[in-house]
Amino acid sequence: MTEVSECLAKLIQENSETLQKFEDWISNQPHIPKNIPRATLVRFLKVCQFDLEKAEKLLDTNVKFKIKHQYLFTKRNINSEEIQKAIKTVQFTGLPKLTKEGYFIESCRIVSSNLDDFILKDIFKSFYMIHDMNNVINPDVNGIISIYDANGFSFSHFIKLLAQGQTVLHFLQFGQESTCVDVKQIHVVNCSQVVSKLISFLKPFLTKELRDTMHFHPTGFETLHKFIDIECLPVEYDGCGGLMDDFVEHTIRKLHKHSEFVGNDENFFMINVKC
Numbered sequence: 001m002t003e004v005s006e007c008l009a010k011l012i013q014e015n016s017e018t019l020q021k022f023e024d025w026i027s028n029q030p031h032i033p034k035n036i037p038r039a040t041l042v043r044f045l046k047v048c049q050f051d052l053e054k055a056e057k058l059l060d061t062n063v064k065f066k067i068k069h070q071y072l073f074t075k076r077n078i079n080s081e082e083i084q085k086a087i088k089t090v091q092f093t094g095l096p097k098l099t100k101e102g103y104f105i106e107s108c109r110i111v112s113s114n115l116d117d118f119i120l121k122d123i124f125k126s127f128y129m130i131h132d133m134n135n136v137i138n139p140d141v142n143g144i145i146s147i148y149d150a151n152g153f154s155f156s157h158f159i160k161l162l163a164q165g166q167t168v169l170h171f172l173q174f175g176q177e178s179t180c181v182d183v184k185q186i187h188v189v190n191c192s193q194v195v196s197k198l199i200s201f202l203k204p205f206l207t208k209e210l211r212d213t214m215h216f217h218p219t220g221f222e223t224l225h226k227f228i229d230i231e232c233l234p235v236e237y238d239g240c241g242g243l244m245d246d247f248v249e250h251t252i253r254k255l256h257k258h259s260e261f262v263g264n265d266e267n268f269f270m271i272n273v274k275c
Helices: 006-014 016-027 038-047 052-068 081-089 120-137 155-163 165-177 193-205 244-257
Strands: 090-094 103-110 143-149 183-189 214-217
Touching: 006 016, 006 038, 016 038, 016 052, 038 052, 052 165, 081 090, 081 120, 090 120, 090 244, 103 120, 103 244, 120 165, 120 244, 155 165, 155 193, 165 193
Parallel strands: 103 143, 143 183, 183 214
Antiparallel strands: 090 103
16 A cells, blocks of 8 residues: 555645645654655645645644554554454445535444444554544545444433443544544434433533534435435445445445554554653
């Protein structure tokens, strides 16, 4: 997974001076690896609208968060019992077609009602594994749209989620402060009263910027179609872009194919130092 697209190569060339300054800054940061590819650094710059100071801060918080909360980012073995159970409990996948704005769509849904398998640290770890893989495979996207399907999310799930509240807060903190992602829209489909309780619980921990990206669709998908063309959506959301199960199967195949890359901590700034 070392290929650099033509578009990304052009960005690297056009911003070579800024990248050199970025690398010079990194050389003085003992907790940040010194071998980060320029393709990765330019993605940090792009997310920060090529503001070097913001990109430096984002990379710094990204690395420090991962070092502090290693349980979410290390030991990423696709064949482990924990990860296998996680990906069979909650399906997380990218959709193949970009929107007309160049946004990449990610979808997440619960597929197992077995509460014993609803272990958030493993689910979030598998989430990050797939997300990191997609971020490398699709480096030129202009932003991310997330679709969370609340079908199957029960009151029992909510209670168990509350019991794992610290992990939830870590997930939110990383997503809002430290991840190299430009979230454009978040859609929650098949909403219910349980989802309302969940949002009420999470609201104090959500930034205004994130809340402004959120849209809720209690029944049907007509309101979702106002934001996303049906050509980009799976059949399950009344789209014509293919079947969700096929997308999930393709994602898992890619994860196995790139398991060595995704499982290498050094590729994601994990080094054995303390902040």
